[in-house]
Amino acid sequence: VMCRNTRPDTLDAVLAKLREAGADIEVGEDWISLDMHGKRPKAVTVRTAPHPGFPTDMQAQFSLLNLVAEGTGVITETIFENRFMHVPELIRMGAHAEIESNTVICHGVEQLSGAQVMATDLR
Numbered sequence: 001v002m003c004r005n006t007r008p009d010t011l012d013a014v015l016a017k018l019r020e021a022g023a024d025i026e027v028g029e030d031w032i033s034l035d036m037h038g039k040r041p042k043a044v045t046v047r048t049a050p051h052p053g054f055p056t057d058m059q060a061q062f063s064l065l066n067l068v069a070e071g072t073g074v075i076t077e078t079i080f081e082n083r084f085m086h087v088p089e090l091i092r093m094g095a096h097a098e099i100e101s102n103t104v105i106c107h108g109v110e111q112l113s114g115a116q117v118m119a120t121d122l123r
Contacts, residue, residue: 043073
């Protein structure tokens with residue numbers, strides 16, 4: 001995947017977690033290239049924090065990454081309450097996850113399935 005016209009210098013925490021998940025990442029002044037080489041990602045642990053920490057608006061995407069990754073990943077939301085409304089919908093698609101207060105524990109599965117879901121939080 002190649003993203004152009006972007007600011008890699010504002011995404012250090014996100015890029016670090018993608019590398020930890022196994023992505024081969026290259027960055028330029030205004031572009032990012034990411035390649036998983038056909039492999040499933042490895043589950044990662046994420047704790048949201050104000051900038052320059054891990055952005056709260058990326059935790060849903062990393063929940064999904066963890067839900068199809070190898071292993072078990074944990075995401076802890078420290079900024080906002082009730083930010084895991086997407087997880088029950090992903091469970092309907094075959095995801096294995098538990099919500100415990102401000103944390104979601106994601107157990108990776110090889111594949112999710114189509115299901116009727118509801119978009120409860122459009123962030």
